[in-house]
Amino acid sequence: MVFDVCVVVPVRNEAGNIAPLIGEIEQALTGVARFEAVYVNDGSTDGTEAELLRLMQARPWLRQVRHAQSCGQSAAVRTGVRAAQAPVIITLDGDGQNNPAFMPDFLKRLAEAGEGCGLVQGQRLGRKDTGFKRFQSKVANYVRSRVLRDATRDTGCGFKCFRRDVYLALPYFDALHRFMPALVRREGFEIAFVDVVDRPRLTGVSNYGFFDRLWVGIIDLAGVRWLISRRRRIPVANEVQGS
Numbered sequence: 631m632v633f634d635v636c637v638v639v640p641v642r643n644e645a646g647n648i649a650p651l652i653g654e655i656e657q658a659l660t661g662v663a664r665f666e667a668v669y670v671n672d673g674s675t676d677g678t679e680a681e682l683l684r685l686m687q688a689r690p691w692l693r694q695v696r697h698a699q700s701c702g703q704s705a706a707v708r709t710g711v712r713a714a715q716a717p718v719i720i721t722l723d724g725d726g727q728n729n730p731a732f733m734p735d736f737l738k739r740l741a742e743a744g745e746g747c748g749l750v751q752g753q754r755l756g757r758k759d760t761g762f763k764r765f766q767s768k769v770a771n772y773v774r775s776r777v778l779r780d781a782t783r784d785t786g787c788g789f790k791c792f793r794r795d796v797y798l799a800l801p802y803f804d805a806l807h808r809f810m811p812a813l814v815r816r817e818g819f820e821i822a823f824v825d826v827v828d829r830p831r832l833t834g835v836s837n838y839g840f841f842d843r844l845w846v847g848i849i850d851l852a853g854v855r856w857l858i859s860r861r862r863r864i865p866v867a868n869e870v871q872g873s
Contacts, residue, residue: 631690634663635737636714636794640670640706641724645677646833651726652685652692658730663737666691669724670710673700703788704806711797719797721807723788726832728752732824736791739822748796748819751811752789754828785811789826 637655641648652667659665669682671694682694695713697706711719720736722728732752739750786808800806800813811821 631666631715632664633666633691633714633716635659635665635718635720636710636716637665637667637720637722637730637733638670638707638710638714639667639722639724640672640703640710641674641678642672642700642706643674643676643678644724645674645681647724647726647831648678648681649685650832651722651724651730652689654730655722655733656689658733662734664716666693666714666716668710668713669694670706670713671696672702672706673697702804704802704804704808707807708802711794714794717794718791719794720791721788727829728787728789729827729829732789732826733791735824736789739824740791740793743820743822746820747822748793748814748817749810750791750822750824751785752787752826753784753823754787754789755825756828783823785809787826789824791824 637659639651648669655665655667667689669692671678671682673696679694679696682692686692686694693713695709697709701709707721710721718737718740720733722730736750736752740747743750788807790807790810792810792814796814796817796819797810799817800810806813814821
């Protein structure tokens, strides 16, 4: 089967959110594009795997890839992208805060921007997180934008649309998903944006904390800044034909 777009959804212990979100993905893309969905089960210990297996029975476009143990969001996204059969990827958070109804807008924006665009980045409006989480995101985005100058207001938004080959050309590390705009620009591609209305998670609690990744985030930021500073122009070579 040929697909135009693959929706990659990393999940860990999100059993209650699986069916509602898959239903919304199906509704949003049916008639819009030939689509597949790859759920990456990042070492879940609840009923996530069983729920996915149940839903897969009636949906040939739905697949599950499983990590034996949790490897983190960036690793899950990379696993899903590598498993994808489509040239264009959309990533969604598995908690339901990213509304799939915006997916056609991402695809339209990528098509309008042309081949020079490597990433369409979602930017959240009306954040439904706690006040503390909004504060930490505001601080992180401010520091990141001052250091990397990536012209992106909300790089932490998991709602993204990008070309699979562009993503696979990026240097991989554990926090890649939070620095994609800067690294895509580093490869010479443009970034486009779509504003998305945030909503509360459907069920459950967040699997990601703040203090457990604060210092790692600082180190990652320094590393990305170094990568950007070390980028060299790739020479354009033309073959010379003999006479």
